[in-house]
Amino acid sequence: MSYEDEIGRKIERSEPLPKRLEINVLKYFWQSNPLIGKKSDSVPRFLRKIEVLKNFSENELRILSHFMHFRSFNAGETVFKQGDLGVGFYLIYSGYTDIVVASTSPSGDEKKSDHLLTLEKYDYFGELALLQENSVRNASAISRQGCELLGLFKPDMDELINHYPLIAAKLLQSISLIVANRLFSLTVEVQELKYKIVSLEKENDAGE
Amino acid sequence: MLESKPIPKREKFKLGFFFGLFTFVFALLVSMPRVGVPVLLGYVIYLIISPAVPTLEKIGINRTGSIWIVFSSLIFFSTYPFIKIVPTVTAEAENIQYYLPKVERYVTEKYSEFREEVKEKTSFEISDKYFLQAVEWVRGASTKVLLNAPKLVASFIEWVFLIPLIVFFLLKDGRAFKVGILRLTPNSIFERFYNLSHQFNKKLGDYIFAKFVEASIVGIVITSGLLILNVRFALLFGLISAFTNIIPYLGPALGFVPAILFALAEYGGGTTLGAIITLFLVANAIDIAIVFPILVSKIVDLHPLTVVVSVILGSQWLGIIGMIISIPMAAAVKLIIQEVYKEVYQGG
Numbered sequence: 001m002s003y004e005d006e007i008g009r010k011i012e013r014s015e016p017l018p019k020r021l022e023i024n025v026l027k028y029f030w031q032s033n034p035l036i037g038k039k040s041d042s043v044p045r046f047l048r049k050i051e052v053l054k055n056f057s058e059n060e061l062r063i064l065s066h067f068m069h070f071r072s073f074n075a076g077e078t079v080f081k082q083g084d085l086g087v088g089f090y091l092i093y094s095g096y097t098d099i100v101v102a103s104t105s106p107s108g109d110e111k112k113s114d115h116l117l118t119l120e121k122y123d124y125f126g127e128l129a130l131l132q133e134n135s136v137r138n139a140s141a142i143s144r145q146g147c148e149l150l151g152l153f154k155p156d157m158d159e160l161i162n163h164y165p166l167i168a169a170k171l172l173q174s175i176s177l178i179v180a181n182r183l184f185s186l187t188v189e190v191q192e193l194k195y196k197i198v199s200l201e202k203e204n205d206a207g208e
Numbered sequence: 209m210l211e212s213k214p215i216p217k218r219e220k221f222k223l224g225f226f227f228g229l230f231t232f233v234f235a236l237l238v239s240m241p242r243v244g245v246p247v248l249l250g251y252v253i254y255l256i257i258s259p260a261v262p263t264l265e266k267i268g269i270n271r272t273g274s275i276w277i278v279f280s281s282l283i284f285f286s287t288y289p290f291i292k293i294v295p296t297v298t299a300e301a302e303n304i305q306y307y308l309p310k311v312e313r314y315v316t317e318k319y320s321e322f323r324e325e326v327k328e329k330t331s332f333e334i335s336d337k338y339f340l341q342a343v344e345w346v347r348g349a350s351t352k353v354l355l356n357a358p359k360l361v362a363s364f365i366e367w368v369f370l371i372p373l374i375v376f377f378l379l380k381d382g383r384a385f386k387v388g389i390l391r392l393t394p395n396s397i398f399e400r401f402y403n404l405s406h407q408f409n410k411k412l413g414d415y416i417f418a419k420f421v422e423a424s425i426v427g428i429v430i431t432s433g434l435l436i437l438n439v440r441f442a443l444l445f446g447l448i449s450a451f452t453n454i455i456p457y458l459g460p461a462l463g464f465v466p467a468i469l470f471a472l473a474e475y476g477g478g479t480t481l482g483a484i485i486t487l488f489l490v491a492n493a494i495d496i497a498i499v500f501p502i503l504v505s506k507i508v509d510l511h512p513l514t515v516v517v518s519v520i521l522g523s524q525w526l527g528i529i530g531m532i533i534s535i536p537m538a539a540a541v542k543l544i545i546q547e548v549y550k551e552v553y554q555g556g
Contacts, residue, residue, distance in 0.1 A: 066383075069390055074216070077395060085550055087403045134550070153399065155406035162262045 043068065043150065046093060049122055052174040060167050067156040073143035082140045086129035087154040089175070095147025096120050101139045118144065127175050130157055222394035229392070246367050250374030255413035256420055257282055258379060275379045283372060300444040307470065308350070312343065314473035404547055411543065412536050422499050423450045426460075426491050433487040437480065439471065449488075453495070455531045456519055460492050510538055 010017055043065040047053055056064065070093070073079060080086055082102050090097075102113040116139060119125060129135040130152070152171075161168040237244035257278055264274035323334050378385075393401050427450025434442035449463030467488070471481045510518075515535060522534030 069387070071395060071398065073395060074218070077216075077219075079395075080399065084399075085403075087399050153402055155402060158406075163265055165266070 043070075043093075046122075046150070047091075050091060050124070051122075052124075052177050055173070056167075056170055060164075060170065063164055063167055064160075064171065067160050068150045068152050069156075070148065071151055072148045073146060075143060075146045077143045077146075079141035079143060079149065080126070080137050082137050084137050086126060086135045086137045088151045089124065089127045089130045089153075090141070091124045091150045091152075092119055092121050093148040093150050094121055096144040097123075097125065097147055097149070098142045098144050099125060099139050100142060113140075124178070127178050130154060130175060131179070219394055219396055223397070226392055226394055242363070242366075245363075246370040247374060249367065250371045250378060252416055253282070253371065253375050254378040254382070255409075255416050257375070258382070258413070259417075261379065272380075275376075279372075279376050279379060282375065296443055300441050303441070307474070311469050311473040312347075315469070316343070318472075400547065404543065408540050408543055411539050415536050415539065419454055422495065423453045425499055426450055426453045426463075426495050429491045429494060430463075430487065433491070434467070434484070437483050437487065439467075439480065439484065440474065441470065445470070449491070456515055456535055458519065458531070460488075460495070464488050510535070510542065514538055514542075 007017065044058065044061040047056070047061045047065060048058075053061065053064075068091075071079075071090075073095075079090065079097060080088070082100075097119045099116045099119060100113050101116050102111060104111055125141060126137070129137070157168065157171075160171065237247060260278045261271070261274045264277055265271060269277065319339055327333050390398070390402060427446050430449045431442055431446025434445055439445070445463075445467040448466060449460070452459040452463035455462065467484060468481070471484045475481060515538070518534040518538035519531050522530030522532075522537070524530070
């Protein structure tokens with residue numbers, strides 16, 4: 001008699017069930033198997049969950065993962081600083097990253113930094129560095145509580161173009177998608193701001 | 209939050225370890241030329257042939273297959289000429305020692321004639337001292353080369369086995385080495401280090417490839433020209449001019465001297481000499497007007513003055529090898545200075 005049948009019969013007869021299976025222990029033994037669950041396997045699986053990489057096949061994701069670099073950061077460690085020259089595009093594998101923008105007051109003597117947003121697992125940042133020639137970071141990225149990032153850098157992009165032009169084209173398409181989406185939302189925002197300015201000017205004129 | 213925080217102790221340790229490791233490996237290679245030289249040569253060959261691998265991969269051959277094809281063709285194309293050319297060159301090199309006294313006699317003769325003439329016309333006697341010193345130096349240097357020949361042959365045989373091994377594993381595991389080094393790179397310098405080392409490697413590879421092509425073109429033109437002119441030791445002089453061509457500015461002239469001296473001694477100042485001089489001028493004109501601007505100058509955009517100064521500095525420190533590596537080194541220094549400039553003056 002199979003285990004399932006036995007459980008089914010016990011439920012029917014409302015007999016006491018055997019002790020609950022320790023899923024966590026099973027999972028531990030399963031994951032500690034040296035043949036499975038390596039990081040190199042989990043990276044493509046991680047990439048599969050990134051929305052903009054959805055047009056990649058499994059094999060393409062596997063190849064792409066060979067060109068990416070695993071970097072881990074301690075709590076409060078800077079990933080990159082605003083104003084630095086950047087060559088890397090990062091995906092958050094685990095943990096959180098704060099994006100912070102420093103601005104100088106009009107008088108020029110007061111510097112303040114604004115916390116812009118916090119990114120979490122499956123988010124990405126720094127994509128412009130792959131596209132621009134001498135890309136200057138326009139915000140800082142700081143690890144919160146420690147994080148693990150997957151980075152793709154300009155030299156990797158060059159190598160990808162040379163070795164796997166198809167994958168490089170798909171990746172550039174994905175990055176263009178990110179940039180296009182951002183541009184679109186920026187345009188909408190600019191339009192809204194313009195409208196606000198015009199209406200404020202009108203109010204001002206009417207007030208005078 | 210943005211103010212630069214003091215570098216944490218762990219990061220400091222990582223930085224120290226990383227640069228310490230680099231210095232250690234570099235010092236090890238420099239202090240042990242028996243390992244260092246083949247590693248350097250293997251790396252140079254790797255830089256020359258590695259662009260062929262992605263080209264083969266693009267036509268659908270897998271990575272291992274491409275590496276095997278590139279590697280076996282390297283072995284074939286480097287051994288075949290060796291088997292064919294080495295005996296000829298060795299024979300020529302052996303023969304030339306019988307001609308050396310002739311050249312020496314000729315030079316001495318010409319020198320005393322010149323001295324007489326100067327004395328006659330200006331009643332000024334040129335001292336023999338410098339001339340004798342020069343002859344002595346040349347004689348000493350050539351004896352030294354001949355005496356060191358067995359040692360060179362021994363290390364050459366060692367290299368024949370070692371260099372292909374190094375090239376093969378660089379082709380096969382180059383990326384794994386790179387990933388390993390990058391894994392050790394501390395976070396605070398990662399992006400800069402990766403970008404800089406990539407650019408430097410690319411520049412060095414392009415430069416070495418361009419120089420290799422340039423030297424081959426000059427060597428082929430001169431060898432075939434000398435063969436057409438039916439000059440003895442055509443192959444040897446062609447090889448010499450190809451090798452010396454690697455040295456910027458001074459190289460072409462250095463390659464020119466032995467052939468001219470030999471021609472003067474053997475054929476006198478007749479039409480053959482004129483033809484040889486024209487040949488060398490044409491070869492250098494092709495080099496300067498066509499090959500150099502198309503191939504080399506675009507890769508290392510250094511000011512001519514910088515090139516001259518770095519070649520002199522290189523020769524001061526490391527002799528001929530210094531002259532050869534001076535240009536890529538200067539290009540690397542320029543790259544680093546540019547990066548620091550961007551970092552300090554434009555960024556931040």
